[in-house]
Structures are given as structure tokens and as C-alpha cells.
Amino acid sequence: MFPTAHNVKAWTFDPAVTFAGYNFTPTKGVAYATRIHLTTGATIATIGFACSGVGAGIANSYVSLYDSAGNVRGYGALPSLVANTYQTVTLTAVTGLALSADTDYFVVFQIGTSTTTAPTFNVVGDSSGNGTANAAAIMNFNQTPTANTLTGRTSNWGTTLNTTPATVTGFTPTFNAYQFFATLN
Numbered sequence: 001m002f003p004t005a006h007n008v009k010a011w012t013f014d015p016a017v018t019f020a021g022y023n024f025t026p027t028k029g030v031a032y033a034t035r036i037h038l039t040t041g042a043t044i045a046t047i048g049f050a051c052s053g054v055g056a057g058i059a060n061s062y063v064s065l066y067d068s069a070g071n072v073r074g075y076g077a078l079p080s081l082v083a084n085t086y087q088t089v090t091l092t093a094v095t096g097l098a099l100s101a102d103t104d105y106f107v108v109f110q111i112g113t114s115t116t117t118a119p120t121f122n123v124v125g126d127s128s129g130n131g132t133a134n135a136a137a138i139m140n141f142n143q144t145p146t147a148n149t150l151t152g153r154t155s156n157w158g159t160t161l162n163t164t165p166a167t168v169t170g171f172t173p174t175f176n177a178y179q180f181f182a183t184l185n
Contacts, residue, residue: 044065113161
């Protein structure tokens with residue numbers, strides 16, 4: 001199935017490959033990036049996602065869109081979350097939401113440190129609902145973490161973030177195995 005069949009411009013992966021029970025609760029204050037490839041140029045307005053657990057006291061928490069050079073293109077505050085539902089966040093443009101064809105972008109979730117309980121997001125997993133010990137290496141094969149840029153399929157950076165960082169400058173993202181389901185609309 002293609003993203004356009006669901007009226008979205010791109011997605012991180014086909015949601016049919018998600019498995020019950022494979023979710024991820026982000027560490028508060030850390031930014032988690034998932035690569036999303038846009039095959040056709042488009043201007044976007046929203047990012048869509050799904051969470052399985054809504055958390056509590058969500059504060060200073062955002063979903064953002066970055067380019068591979070590590071610059072934020074747009075961001076939006078996480079809304080009141082609804083478990084097991086596809087939701088969208090309208091983006092505020094920073095460096096522009098007109099995106100180029102055949103280009104990788106990165107959807108980033110960042111949960112503020114003052115959040116009471118972080119939400120749990122739907123991620124791709126194996127059929128048993130578990131990751132594997134080598135999953136980060138497999139998810140990001142032939143990639144190298146590079147300072148101030150985003151290169152891997154899945155990565156994270158920071159420890160005390162409470163806003164959407166304007167750039168990845170000053171960080172060398174660490175690869176992980178948490179590929180969030182997200183769409184560009």
C-alpha cells in the first residue's frame with residue numbers, strides 16, 4: 001500500500017507492519033528522530049502519528065520536522081493525546097514546509113522534562129512484539145553518526161530538551177531502533 005492511498009504524502013513505514021504490543025516510551029528531555037523519505041516534492045502542513053498510551057501532564061513536548069542538515073523546518077506542540085488513534089499536529093514553519101522530491105527528512109518527537117508521564121508511541125517491531133539486541137545496527141546499517149546532522153533511519157540526541165532545538169548543532173545523534181510511525185500531510 002502507498003501513502004497516497006491513505007491521503008498522506010509520505011510515511012515512515014506502512015502501518016500494516018506494526019504489531020500489537022510494540023511501543024516505545026521516550027525518555028523525557030531527549031529528541032527522537034525517524035527518517036521519512038519524500039518521493040515527490042510537496043508543501044506539507046501537518047505531521048501525523050499514533051500513540052498507544054497518552055501519558056500524563058504533557059508539557060513542553062513537540063513533534064518537529066528536520067532536514068538532513070539538522071535544521072528544523074517546522075514544529076508543533078503535542079495536543080491532548082488519544083490512545084490508539086491517528087492524530088495530526090499542524091506545523092509552524094521555521095525554515096519552510098515546501099519540501100523537495102527524493103529527499104530524506106526527519107520526524108522528531110521530544111517530550112519535555114516537566115511532563116509527568118511520557119506518552120507511548122507506536123513503532124515498528126518484530127512479530128513477537130520485541131526488538132532484537134542488534135536492532136539499532138540493522139535499522140541503521142551502512143550509516144555513521146555524524147556531528148550536527150541527521151543520517152540514520154532512527155536516532156536520538158539531548159538530555160534536557162524542553163523546546164524544539166533550531167538545529168542539531170552541538171550534538172552527534174546516537175542510533176537507536178525506535179522507528180516511530182509518522183506521516184507528512
